[in-house]
Amino acid sequence: xxxxxxxxxxxxxxxxxxxxxxxxxxxxxxxxxxxxxxxxxxxxxxxxxxxxxxxxxxxxxxxxxxxxxxxxxxxxxxxxxxxxxxxxxxxxxxxxxxxxxxxxxxxxxxxxxxxxxxxxxxxxxxxxxxxxxxxxxxxxxxxxxxxxxxxxxx
Numbered sequence: 658x659x660x661x662x663x664x665x666x667x668x669x670x671x672x673x674x675x676x677x678x679x680x681x682x683x684x685x686x687x688x689x690x691x692x693x694x695x696x697x698x699x700x701x702x703x704x705x706x707x708x709x710x711x712x713x714x715x716x717x718x719x720x721x722x723x724x725x726x727x728x729x730x731x732x733x734x735x736x737x738x739x740x741x742x743x744x745x746x747x748x749x750x751x752x753x754x755x756x757x758x759x760x761x762x763x764x765x766x767x768x769x770x771x772x773x774x775x776x777x778x779x780x781x782x783x784x785x786x787x788x789x790x791x792x793x794x795x796x797x798x799x800x801x802x803x804x805x806x807x808x809x810x811x
Contacts, residue, residue, distance in 0.1 A: 661693050666725045666751075669699050697748075699723045706730060707738050714746035726752045775799065 661673050672692055679687040700722045704710040710728045717724075724746055728734070734754050743749055772780070775795060782790040 663695055663697075663699050664723075666699055666701055669701075697721055697723055699725070699750075701725045701727060703727045704729070707734060710752075711738065711741050711745065714742045714749070718745045718747075722748060724749045727755060728752065729755045729757060731757045774802065 661675070663669070663671075663673065673695075674690055674692045677689040677691060679689070702710070702713055702724055704713060704726065707728060707730050710726055714724075714726075726742065726749060733756065734752065739752060742752065778795065778798065779790060782788075
């Protein structure tokens, strides 16, 4: 089961293969194992800054590989920075910023999918301002989001 082509960073360490069976009546079954060639390898580039990531993309622009970028940074990536990376290196599959918190802890942005939007906003607001957002602000924000949702469904 699965794809014969590597497409996910979880598959980097696995060899894709197939088994060819030659089965004839009253004879021993012959099994041939065929490893698939990796035509375009997958690489994970771990960078310690946005600038390092851009530089790495520029330096390896002609390298034939799929890329997952993991960037440790103290702020969110801007659209122009993402565009610079993707313009320099066409084969980027994913860019994952790992935001350093105040206490040098890293926050995995993918973990936000486990929280509600309200919880994510509360955490963000507290991180930025060191105080809890007023309920009136949260209600206003959720109201605006609810209105946008209504427009999208109509």
